[in-house]
Amino acid sequence: MYRNYYPSADWKKILTFSTNRETPFLIVLLDRVRQKYEEFRANFPSAKIYYAVKANPGIEVLSLLRDLGSHFDIASIYELDRALDLGVSANRLSFGNTIKKARHIREAYEKGVRLFTSDCEMDVRNLAKEAPGSRVFFRLLMDAVTSDSDWPLSRKFGCQPRMSLDLMLLAADLGLEPYGVSFHVGSQQREIPAWDAAIGQAHALFDWMEQKHLRLKAINMGGGFPADYVVKANPLSVYSEEINRYLNQYFGSSVPKIYLEPGRGLVGDAGVLVSEIVTIAKKSKTDLRRWIYTDVGIFNGLMETLGESIKYPIYTEKKGETGDVIMAGPTCDSLDIMYEHFKYQLPLSLESGDRLYWLSTGAYTASYSAIEFNGFPPLKTYYL
Secondary structure (H helix, E strand, O other): OHHHOOOHHHHHHHHHHHOOOOOOEEEEOHHHHHHHHHHHHHHOOOOEEEEEHHHOOOHHHHHHHHHHOOEEEEOOHHHHHHHHHOOOOHHHEEEOOOOOOHHHHHHHHHOOOOEEEEOOHHHHHHHHHHOOOOEEEEEEOOHHHHOOOOEOOOOOOOEOHHHHHHHHHHHHHOOOEEEEEEOOOOEOOOOOHHHHHHHHHHHHHHHHHHHOOOOOOEEEOOOOOOOOOOOOOOOHHHHHHHHHHHHHHHHOOOOOEEEEOOOHHHHHHHEEEEEEEEEEEOOOOOOOOEEEEEOOOHHHOOHHHHHHOOOOOEEOOOOOOEEEEEEEOOOOOOOOEEEEEEEEEEEOOOOOOOEEEEEOOOOOOHHHOOOOHHHOOOOEEEEO
């Protein structure tokens, strides 16, 4: 099973490194991060790549991407400081979170950030006051298309196109530069036509602004590019081909500057989360499914299994006949159940103390890990 995800040389390295280490822990293969970044550069050669730091803020990952020439999308002044401390210049940073305190806007501006994203009047006014003259992306509300993604990013972010138009005009009046349109089609988006609908809305805003004698310059397409989980997705080259076709269809020879903010799609496949089975149980003598309790769960690394949204491939070295299982974490919270409805099958020979390897866990695992809920420490991460 695992050879569909990692070459045998990588697996030998992973298994050797894992021997005698206390679980749970995350391994991130930096060579695979490098490969993915180069794949994005090859498939979107004219785009600016802004790595979404929140996906995996490990210093080793950021340092690698810094040296490869990546830009970075930050969600807070704390991510800003981490990037600056690593020698990333402020002109390679974008403050993409639309929810930010006025004093944090001021701090980012004072440290050199000049590219922000907004979606409401109060934030625009804060930007005009605390970050005068800055470039601003205006984020569209994408409810209709994000529902097809495995981890939707709707409702909380963005606004309707008409309001975006009003905000852009307000920003211009206040001395900001309405730089472009931002959208996110939902994290782990496997339905490529979602980009068609989003680019179409962006094009309409470009036209409306042109009529107001203000010219937008860029589209920030956010993330959404998938990792390789149980449910397969198309290769990045297919996404690139289709997205570029949509851009040419709407904009012709006047395609604006393109910004991408890959997170999951850049680091997701680089991770292997190593866990141990704590115990195996049934709830009755006639129960056909085993409950497998592991030492990793929703609160210490597997938050994205909430609602069974992200379905990680699981590998075990045990072989033989398999049976249905329910996967649950170690805490005394009944929410800590990863998979109950999706039919995972694991070998009947599994025992307490056996190891499970959760594949494609490089994104949103360590960064979501809770701090000492039930006393369990944050997820350890090793970079190889």
